[in-house]
Amino acid sequence: MAKTIHVDIVSAEGEIFAGDAEMVFVPAQEGELGITPRHAPLLTLLKAGEVRVKTVEGEQSIFVSGGALEVQPTAVTILADTAVRAHDLDEVSALAAKQRAEEALADKSDKIDVARARMELLQAAAQLQLIEKIRKTRG
Numbered sequence: 001m002a003k004t005i006h007v008d009i010v011s012a013e014g015e016i017f018a019g020d021a022e023m024v025f026v027p028a029q030e031g032e033l034g035i036t037p038r039h040a041p042l043l044t045l046l047k048a049g050e051v052r053v054k055t056v057e058g059e060q061s062i063f064v065s066g067g068a069l070e071v072q073p074t075a076v077t078i079l080a081d082t083a084v085r086a087h088d089l090d091e092v093s094a095l096a097a098k099q100r101a102e103e104a105l106a107d108k109s110d111k112i113d114v115a116r117a118r119m120e121l122l123q124a125a126a127q128l129q130l131i132e133k134i135r136k137t138r139g
Contacts, residue, residue, distance in 0.1 A: 005037040006075045007053055009062060011083040016062060017053060024076050025052040026069055027126075035071055042071040048126035050086065050133070051078060061086035063130050065123045091131050098124035 004020035024035045027049030033042075046069055051062045067080035101121035105114065 003037060004056075005035065005039070007078075008076070009051065009053075009064075009078040009080060009083055011064075011067070011080040013082070016080075016083045016085065017060065019053075019055060021053045021055050021076075023054040025050075025054075026078065027051070027064070028069065033069075035076055038073045039071050039076075041073070042069070044069050046078070046080070048123040050126075050130045051083075061130065061134070063089055063127055065126075066119075086130055086134055089127050089131050089134075091128070094124050094127040094131065098128065 004022055005024070007017060007019060007021045007024055008015070009017040022036075026033050026035065027047050029045045029047050032049075033044075046064055046067045048065045049063070051064055053060045053062070063084045063086055064078065064080040065082040067078060067083075070077045070079075097120055101117045101124060104117040105121065
């Protein structure tokens with residue numbers, strides 16, 4: 001029985017991870033999913049959050065802003081809207097994006113795209129949550 005599953009994480013910017021993993025955790029629309037080798041086939045959408053890839057060498061964290069997930073018994077493919085390695089996240093940019101989205105939602109005089117502002121707010125909040133998690137594990 002296979003002890004690993006091949007994982008590919010790509011976005012429009014390019015490939016961010018390709019390799020074998022013992023387990024993968026993803027932020028699916030319905031909640032967090034844990035994927036192991038020989039998992040049943042699955043297609044689902046992802047929400048903004050952390051993808052954790054557990055390899056023999058350790059664990060990698062990658063932020064995705066959303067996207068699609070395909071699972072086959074021997075492979076996991078994540079097609080992310082955007083993907084950034086967790087240690088490359090910029091807290092200042094995430095805080096600024098959060099503030100802009102909150103201001104856009106609060107501004108009742110402007111005809112704004114409410115759905116877009118809410119999406120940006122959720123993405124910024126997910127980035128900040130991952131940054132805080134990393135900070136706690138280091139400290």
